[in-house]
Amino acid sequence: MPSFFWKGLMHELSIAQGIVDIIGQYVPEGQAADVRLVKVRVGQMAGVVPDSLDFCFGAIVNGTPLGQARLCIEETPVRSQCTACGEVFAVEGAAFLCPCCGSADVSVISGTELQVVEIELSDRQAGAV
Amino acid sequence: MSIITIQRKVLEKNDEIARRNRTLFEQHGILALNLVSSPGAGKTSIVERTLERLGNDLHIGVVEGDVQTDFDAQRVARYQVPVIQIVTNGGCHLEARLVQEALSQMDLRGLDVLIIENVGNLVCPANYDLGEAMKVVVLSTTEGDDKPLKYPNMFRNASVLVINKIDLIPYLDCNLATLKSNALRINPHLEVFETSCTTNAGIADWCGWLKEKGTRRS
Numbered sequence: 262m263p264s265f266f267w268k269g270l271m272h273e274l275s276i277a278q279g280i281v282d283i284i285g286q287y288v289p290e291g292q293a294a295d296v297r298l299v300k301v302r303v304g305q306m307a308g309v310v311p312d313s314l315d316f317c318f319g320a321i322v323n324g325t326p327l328g329q330a331r332l333c334i335e336e337t338p339v340r341s342q343c344t345a346c347g348e349v350f351a352v353e354g355a356a357f358l359c360p361c362c363g364s365a366d367v368s369v370i371s372g373t374e375l376q377v378v379e380i381e382l383s384d385r386q387a388g389a390v
Numbered sequence: 391m392s393i394i395t396i397q398r399k400v401l402e403k404n405d406e407i408a409r410r411n412r413t414l415f416e417q418h419g420i421l422a423l424n425l426v427s428s429p430g431a432g433k434t435s436i437v438e439r440t441l442e443r444l445g446n447d448l449h450i451g452v453v454e455g456d457v458q459t460d461f462d463a464q465r466v467a468r469y470q471v472p473v474i475q476i477v478t479n480g481g482c483h484l485e486a487r488l489v490q491e492a493l494s495q496m497d498l499r500g501l502d503v504l505i506i507e508n509v510g511n512l513v514c515p516a517n518y519d520l521g522e523a524m525k526v527v528v529l530s531t532t533e534g535d536d537k538p539l540k541y542p543n544m545f546r547n548a549s550v551l552v553i554n555k556i557d558l559i560p561y562l563d564c565n566l567a568t569l570k571s572n573a574l575r576i577n578p579h580l581e582v583f584e585t586s587c588t589t590n591a592g593i594a595d596w597c598g599w600l601k602e603k604g605t606r607r608s
Contacts, residue, residue: 275485279400279403287396301400355539356575357546357576375399375400376398377400379393379395380394382392
């Protein structure tokens with residue numbers, strides 16, 4: 262794994278490694294080559310650049326049994342809920358202000374996720390044995 | 391196609407070790423701070439001023455995180471406090487595991503406060519829980535008053551904002567009121583201090599707050 266210098270430049274690499282580790286917990290080694298798609302949910306405020314994550318994941322799995330696996334990254338928007346009036350709203354830019362009552366006291370309810378949600382495997386060719 | 395549906399946090403391994411670190415801090419009655427900023431904002435200078443002023447009042451330990459060199463640990467070691475340097479060898483942030491290793495080399499007994507100085511970076515360290523009680527973000531006036539808006543994740547996750555290098559304001563195109571209102575727009579719960587490590591302005595306020603928070607109640 263070419264980790265020696267760009268490991269530092271992108272924390273997406275250690276996140277990609279975390280994804281590979283999670284796949285390993287669900288897919289037995291003998292089935293790794295069947296993994297085609299790994300769906301990942303990345304919040305827009307998770308501090309992760311999707312293109313970098315995709316690039317890093319590809320670099321890690323290249324030449325391994327998971328070499329056929331591709332990432333499918335679903336970006337989730339930042340949504341907040343106002344503590345004062347309960348309004349739920351999409352946060353545009355960095356405006357954490359309730360559009361209803363103007364309060365800045367809001368909690369982020371989505372947009373910081375970093376999760377593996379689905380692993381898709383191709384079925385073995387029938388009669389291949 | 392067969393599909394395995396899961397819901398797993400990618401950083402769960404880090405979070406698990408962070409939980410263990412947090413338990414360790416609680417067992418020892420230690421207030422752990424995760425000090426974050428961009429490079430050169432003055433984290434180490436803040437640590438130095440803090441040790442100068444509170445060295446007799448609190449037992450403070452320091453974990454220094456840097457990409458390369460142990461320069462910062464050398465600076466801090468002059469104050470006769472326990473200090474461990476973590477060199478990440480290129481890594482852009484500290485992870486809970488690295489802090490766990492550092493803690494195994496430090497005698498935690500009797501410590502009131504542990505300051506973990508993260509790698510200078512306003513992006514990645516926001517994602518990695520180290521087990522701290524709170525994040526303290528240092529922002530220097532030379533970086534500009536728009537930074538809280540550019541790095542909302544970090545400012546949302548922090549509990550304290552130290553605006554450093556306020557002595558330079560006359561020479562800069564940085565409006566302190568704008569900086570503060572931008573930060574509070576992102577996170578209205580931020581406790582804000584204004585400091586200069588050159589003139590010592592505001593250091594007493596910051597240290598007064600830390601002494602209050604870090605003093606054992608037992």
